[in-house]
Amino acid sequence: MKSLKVGLIGLGFIGVAHIDAIRRIGGVELSAVSDVNFDQAKQRAGQFGVEKCYEDFNDLINDPEIDAIHNCTPNHLHLEVNQKIIRAGKHVFSEKPLGLDADESAQMMATLSEYPEIVAGINFCYRMTPLVQDMKHRIKNGEIGDIYLVHGSYLQDWLLYDTDYNWRVVKEFAGPSRCVADIGSHWIDTAQTVLGSRICEVCADVVTVLPTRKKPVMEVETYAIVEDMEYEDVAVTTEDYAGVLVKFENGVTGLFHCSQVCAGRKCHLNLEVNGSKASYYWNQETSDRMWKGNRDINNELVIRNPHFMAQQVHDYTYMPAGHPEGWNDAMRNTVFAFYQFIKQGKKLHSHKPDFATFEEGHYIARVIEAILLSGKERRWVRLDEIK
Numbered sequence: 434m435k436s437l438k439v440g441l442i443g444l445g446f447i448g449v450a451h452i453d454a455i456r457r458i459g460g461v462e463l464s465a466v467s468d469v470n471f472d473q474a475k476q477r478a479g480q481f482g483v484e485k486c487y488e489d490f491n492d493l494i495n496d497p498e499i500d501a502i503h504n505c506t507p508n509h510l511h512l513e514v515n516q517k518i519i520r521a522g523k524h525v526f527s528e529k530p531l532g533l534d535a536d537e538s539a540q541m542m543a544t545l546s547e548y549p550e551i552v553a554g555i556n557f558c559y560r561m562t563p564l565v566q567d568m569k570h571r572i573k574n575g576e577i578g579d580i581y582l583v584h585g586s587y588l589q590d591w592l593l594y595d596t597d598y599n600w601r602v603v604k605e606f607a608g609p610s611r612c613v614a615d616i617g618s619h620w621i622d623t624a625q626t627v628l629g630s631r632i633c634e635v636c637a638d639v640v641t642v643l644p645t646r647k648k649p650v651m652e653v654e655t656y657a658i659v660e661d662m663e664y665e666d667v668a669v670t671t672e673d674y675a676g677v678l679v680k681f682e683n684g685v686t687g688l689f690h691c692s693q694v695c696a697g698r699k700c701h702l703n704l705e706v707n708g709s710k711a712s713y714y715w716n717q718e719t720s721d722r723m724w725k726g727n728r729d730i731n732n733e734l735v736i737r738n739p740h741f742m743a744q745q746v747h748d749y750t751y752m753p754a755g756h757p758e759g760w761n762d763a764m765r766n767t768v769f770a771f772y773q774f775i776k777q778g779k780k781l782h783s784h785k786p787d788f789a790t791f792e793e794g795h796y797i798a799r800v801i802e803a804i805l806l807s808g809k810e811r812r813w814v815r816l817d818e819i820k
């Protein structure tokens with residue numbers, strides 16, 4: 434079969450991770466890249482042997498050879514770039530959150546409805562970790578019985594100090610929610626995936642721990658640490674922390690919290706599901722292991738092993754047990770599932786893929802909006818209150 438030609442816009446932290454995933458799956462050729470930082474774009478195009486390099490993303494979108502495009506730009510560009518990709522009739526794989534807010538993601542859904550042939554995916558990659566997929570199938574098969582509770586968190590420390598700064602702190606670039614949209618959204622997607630049900634009601638405490646931050650006078654890359662920097666004080670309105678009670682459509686109740694100011698926590702995404710027969714606990718920082726809690730026999734440590742995993746997971750786990758698979762592999766699995774779907778000629782209106790779709794991205798944007806509203810008005814908010 435002819436190789437699909439792929440373009441990628443935005444060659445920062447996550448753009449490079451997408452390149453790695455694209456190069457690992459085969460049958461897909463990364464033909465063009467674009468970044469407004471053209472020196473960086475040319476350097477990375479050379480490093481990865483990419484044929485074409487554009488300074489203006491419009492030129493990449495309009496390149497007739499390109500079949501599908503990854504949008505790895507900051508959040509404020511997602512709407513414009515995704516809309517242009519869809520209108521150019523190309524498949525789109527966007528970074529999360531889908532837009533700055535639910536209004537922007539609704540606009541993308543409206544445009545997408547005019548192009549039913551287009552496959553539109555969003556990179557909620559943690560759901561594609563082998564043991565998350567395995568947990569999903571075990572729960573579906575009734576292994577832990579009726580589900581009673583789900584809880585967990587996503588905690589980081591990279592915005593702990595008031596001198597920590599990046600475009601994510603600026604509402605105009607990141608959107609009205611920071612911590613929930615940036616990392617809480619991953620917890621929401623992972624929980625909804627394993628439960629096979631959506632959050633329909635929330636009650637949240639949303640807190641900006643550091644309302645003033647020191648903005649470096651020069652630009653700082655994501656996660657970079659720079660010494661001897663000059664700063665100016667800026668007011669920050671987006672949240673550093675949120676604690677959220679959640680109810681799911683299937684009646685399950687739970688809670689999660691997310692924070693970017695927890696010293697020592699890096700990418701501490703964890704999820705526990707408690708059922709009538711047993712519990713599961715998974716933490717992405719030890720993603721090859723899952724704890725199974727039992728009442729009447731000893732607890733168990735499930736170690737990822739393709740021999741003992743649900744058949745449906747076999748496309749998403751390939752190393753023999755003992756060779757760890759982690760976040761990079763979840764990225765590979767997400768991109769693999771996206772292109773398999775396209776190559777098999779499947780359409781989103783007739784097939785449900787394993788990767789997250791724009792529709793799910795839009796739903797999560799509405800959950801985020803409900804969380805902000807709940808925090809502001811200090812009450813439970815139902816999803817049907819959010820358009």
Ligand SMILES: NC(=O)c1ccc[n+]([C@@H]2O[C@H](COP(=O)([O-])OP(=O)(O)OC[C@H]3O[C@@H](n4cnc5c(N)ncnc54)[C@H](O)[C@@H]3O)[C@@H](O)[C@H]2O)c1
Binds near residue numbers: 444447468490510
């Ligand atoms: N799925 C995940 O696990 C995950 C992880 C990290 C980031 N992200 C998402 O990825 C997106 C990018 O985040 P990042 O951490 O890579 O940011 P980043 O700042 O490291 O990279 C963004 C890149 O976009 C480029 N860019 C900016 N304006 C542009 C334009 N007009 N045209 C072309 N390129 C442009 C920048 O020069 C930069 O290279 C965000 O939406 C973020 O939420 C997702």
